[in-house]
Amino acid sequence: MSDIKVFPSKSALIASAQEFIIEKIQDTITQKGICTIALAGGSTPKPIYEAIALKQLPWDKMHIFWGDERYVAPNHPDSNQKMAKEAWLNKVDIPPENIHPMPTTGNNPQEDALKHEQEIRNFFQCPQGFPAFDIILLGMGDDGHTASLFPHTQALKNKENLITVGNKQDSLRLTFSSPLINSSQCVIFLVSGSNKQNALKEVFSKDSNPHEYPSKMIQPQGELIWFLDDDAQGELKINP
Template sequence: MTEVKVYPSKSALIAAAQEFIIDKIQNTINQKGICTIALAGGSTPKPIYEAIALSDLSWEKIHVFWGDERYVPPTHADSNQKMAKEAWLDKVDIPAENIHPMPTSAENPQDDALKHEEEIRQFFNSAQDFPSFDIILLGMGDDGHTASLFPHTQALENTENLVTVGNRGESLRLTFSAPLINAAHCVIFLVSGSNKQNALKEVFSEDSNPHEYPSKMIQPQGELIWFADSDAVGELALN
């Protein structure tokens, strides 16, 4: 199921998304006793994480992962882990063992990708299949990339691994593979800004190439929900 929610401003998008995500986490805990969520980086999710930190959730029942990570130390200014910890995780009483960052210390991204894949498989007790996260948060770049799945890169071809090495030019990343994202129960895109209009148009076009606009590859088995502001949508008829 795909749903598109369009809001008149970025602030309205963030307010609606944070309420939706908090409710989704709580409902998942109520139903399953646990919630697994994979976070996105970037500026748009940060106030959402800050809002989650102020909510009254059962932190011991939430397990936090990341959909992608720049291959930098966790103390680096560009680290997605650092941003999420400062905005949310360091402010709440979540057990350390419930936080599952992508490792970036082996000086070999391929080794670290395989290490994290093994951690995910052990957590979900899934030796062969693609495990299903409850919630995966994603952004979209103006080139149509999502997570660290960039146009015409090798990461798009990986249909076997849970975690693979992505790259933006010379900048290396770790990223969930498209099949792992597509195994999720709920995928939520957060898209803001007029610079996203062309990519959004192509992602929703029947004729565009997913390898040119990788966000188009995301077609999960569960819910797919787009939170977008009117600047990103422009004149597109997405509802």
């Protein structure tokens, strides 16, 4: 079951989402003594990360991962890691060993995907099956993709691995697989803009094809929360 929250503007969406995420982090640490969170790239999460950086949180109890990453150097302008570090992680006293970026400096994305998968398995002490992240943040493209799970790509068919290689034309990515995302305790979508209306309509349609609109594949065992602005929802009457 989805929890859908709609806001009159992108700024209102961001303000509410940052409060929700900070509270979720704090509650998880209180309950478990640790919080594992996988970050999204893009423009919408950036001000959320900047807001989190201003909080006094127990940084040593947080472990940071990424749901996907372009196969570029960490200092590349397109790097999700670079954006999150500049907006948040470089501004707080989080131990370096608590930051778990995807490896993207080799020449073999498939090998690096397996390497990162093993890192995650070792961290969660989960030699088989799929570990459960506490929080996974996701965006959605106007084609319905999420993370680097793009329509009609091989990554959508990978149901065995935690990490797989995503493709957008000639741009290689590493990405969480859909089963790994769906093992999460809480998945939070952040979606804004009128260009998302058609994809949202298809994602929430009972008749649409998940391979055409991959965000439809995301049905986690835990919470699924959509933060939308009015522009994204448009005239749609979305029923969770």
